[in-house]
Amino acid sequence: xxxxxxxxxxxxxxxxxxxxxxxPADMEDRxxxxxxxxxxxxxxxxxxxxxxxxxxxxxxxxWHVMVRDFxxxxxxxxxxxxxxxxxxxxxxxxxxxxxxxxxxxxxxxxHYEWIELALDVxxxxxxxxxxxPDDLMLAKPRISPLxxxxxxxxxxxxVSPNFQPQTVTPTQLVVYRNRTDKVCFIQANPLSQRLLAxxxxxxxxxxxxxxxxxxxLQQRSYDELAGDAQTLIKSFYSSxxxxxxx
Numbered sequence: 001x002x003x004x005x006x007x008x009x010x011x012x013x014x015x016x017x018x019x020x021x022x023x024p025a026d027m028e029d030r031x032x033x034x035x036x037x038x039x040x041x042x043x044x045x046x047x048x049x050x051x052x053x054x055x056x057x058x059x060x061x062x063w064h065v066m067v068r069d070f071x072x073x074x075x076x077x078x079x080x081x082x083x084x085x086x087x088x089x090x091x092x093x094x095x096x097x098x099x100x101x102x103x104x105x106x107x108x109x110x111h112y113e114w115i116e117l118a119l120d121v122x123x124x125x126x127x128x129x130x131x132x133p134d135d136l137m138l139a140k141p142r143i144s145p146l147x148x149x150x151x152x153x154x155x156x157x158x159v160s161p162n163f164q165p166q167t168v169t170p171t172q173l174v175v176y177r178n179r180t181d182k183v184c185f186i187q188a189n190p191l192s193q194r195l196l197a198x199x200x201x202x203x204x205x206x207x208x209x210x211x212x213x214x215x216x217l218q219q220r221s222y223d224e225l226a227g228d229a230q231t232l233i234k235s236f237y238s239s240x241x242x243x244x245x246x
Contacts, residue, residue: 015039017072043071043084050085051113056161057103069096082121089114103164105154112156112173115148119177122146126179127243136230137207140246141199146177147241149188149196157185178240186239191217191225192232196241203246206233 013021023032044067048055074091124145133139155171172188214222236242
């Protein structure tokens, strides 16, 4: 049994990094080649599908070195193939980090692309909408569980092979899955982002929420905020960001 376990370990090491670890003795290289291609191609194809923009902006060599390093070094904590993309994101953020030659927005772009998948496959259910309250200020807007309120240092939603920002441009995005199961995004501003954050974390009425925001943003009065906030809530309700009201 010990010999069999040693063979298994050598087999796995070779598949994870063929350049560093030879195949177990007496195994035909042609057959090992089939396993090598299956392991790498399947994982690489999945990651490229989940991170298409990231794949498109990296040169082939840079991309394949990154994927190979992930397969070699990262210890996945899940047996589910669909969750490999989250493991890849964890590898980028916690193990690899930014390296020389990387675009400065690489980690943020990867996170943004992964969020889209996470919302798309989430099993969370949006509560029934109900009707729009007559008095929004007294109502308690409830944010859909399929909403991500995000802040980035780069406009990751605009990145493409033809647009790769090199300077910091703080960007706020609300990414969500609507009632027709389509993943969408809204570019937020400080008011809409703070409003969402408070509604996500507290069971407050819109009136109470605006009271807190007015204290934080002392350059704007409660009355000035109220009109903008009600317009935002109506828009969020229409899009599905606000799922219902208590």
